Amino acid sequence: MNKHIVLYKKLSPALMIRLQERAQVTLIDTLDSDGLQRLRAALPSAHGLLGASLRLDAELLDLAPRLEAVSSVSVGVDNYDIDYLSGRNILLSNTPDVLTETTADTGFALILATARRVVELANLVRAGQWNHNIGPLHFGSDVHGKTLGIIGMGRIGEALAQRGHFGFGMPIIYHSNNPKPAVEKRFNAQYRSLSQLLQQADFICLTLPLTAQTQGLIGAEEFALMRPESIFINISRGKVVDENAMIAALQQRQIRAAGLDVFEREPLQHDSPLLHLDNVLATPHIGSATHETREAMARCAVDNLLAALAGERPANLVNEVVWRQRLERV
Incomplete structure (x- = not known):
């Protein structure tokens, strides 16, 4: 050749x-x-x-x-x-x-680390600020048994559902272009409209491709539907989310926290407000990075x-x- x-x-x-x-x-x-x-x-x-x-x-x-x-x-x-x-x-x-399972691992790592505030509290220890038993100010939230909402039920969405359902006993709800009967049977998952999922899920995970239809899908109106205890996870593409709307929701504590592996502009800009929010865990697009x-x-x-x-x-x-x-x- x-x-x-x-x-x-x-x-x-x-x-x-x-x-x-x-x-x-x-x-x-x-x-x-x-x-x-x-x-x-x-x-x-x-x-x-x-x-x-x-x-x-x-x-x-x-x-x-x-x-x-x-x-x-x-x-x-x-x-x-x-x-x-x-x-x-x-x-x-x-x-x-070939990257499905590894990216799902990353998504679940963000779920666990964000819910239990792993990085924030590890940095507290590293800084020599662990001087007594931690109290409610530093408590996280449980993952097991909480409702996992997945937006985009493709290969990675299914792999994430598998981890949540079998590993953590999480009820699975999902939103995609069409219902997925095989997914519903395997994981006892339930289809929801986007607005229903945003209102009902404890963990809201994006696993969507970036297309003309999905760009800016999650904006101010969508964050307003989420509950104050909701945790938002994005392992899809940064431009699926209106980043300014997300920052406002985090600053105003409309949602509890966010675990983000992707951003509108990458690398993340040094002056991004996301770098100064204690309820944000940001990783440098490591979804498949093994x-x-x-x-x-x-x-x-x-x-x-x-x-x-x-x-x-x-x-x-x-x-x-x-x-x-x-x-x-x-």
């Missing part, structure tokens, strides 16, 4: 060797101004792109007339103009399955790209319409 792959993400030596055995590879190891300049210079001869965390817009991809496939090392595809790619018959693939999962994601992305460039259907194809059109032309 005499193809040129532009790689804008570092891979393990084994995966790098695998790519180099099958194609010419150009590695762009940083995405600073110099790296972006080198990327633009490499695009005219590129048949395949592999990477993550870079917005590939039409202006950039117009520089790549030979491009056949883009392989994203992510489950989210909001960095890509899917209509543009499909219009040019470029296959887009992602890595949806050695095992990140390697599995990269391996999946390599498999997807090599399949696409060999004329085969990638296992995790996002724009199926392009593949159907290719079959029709054969």
Whole structure:
């Protein structure tokens, strides 16, 4: 296969060797101004792109007339103009399955740590301020037996429900585009409208993709529906939430606390009010950030790209319409 792959993400030596055995590879190891300049210079001869965390817009991809496939090392595809790619018959693939369990682990870690104020109280000990037994001022709230509300019952939502139902005896309520009978049977879960879920859940967890329909889904009106003891968890995408509305709800104690792994702008700005709220636990988008999962994601992305460039259907194809059109032309 005499193809040129532009790689804008570092891979393990084994995966790098695998790519180099099958194609010419150009590695762009940083995405600073110099790296972006080198990327633009490499695009005219590129048949395949592999990477993550870079917005590939039409202006950039117009520089790549030979491009056949883009392989994203992510489950989210909001960095890509899917209509543009499909219009040019470029296959887009992602890595949806391999990070499900790890991301659900992160979500439940945020539930536990936020409810029990783990980071806040650990910092108290570290600062030498644990001078007597803690009292009600530092009490947290129980997790077991509380109602877990999941907004977006996809793979990660189901994995989160499994942990809550079987591990912590939590009643599960959920909201999604359509009811999920199999989920309801397995976890004794109950479907709710969005407003009902926001009013009834003790823990409100977002596991939605970012789309035109979900952007800004949770705003001031939605936070007003939550109860003062509610804890809000976001492991989806930051732009699903109106961040200013969330900050106001936390400042005014409309809700008890928030555990956040994603934000409207990442990295989180140093002047963000979220950094100064004692009822916020913020992590740096670590949903899939384990050695095992990140390697599995990269391996999946390599498999997807090599399949696409060999004329085969990638296992995790996002724009199926392009593949159907290719079959029709054969």
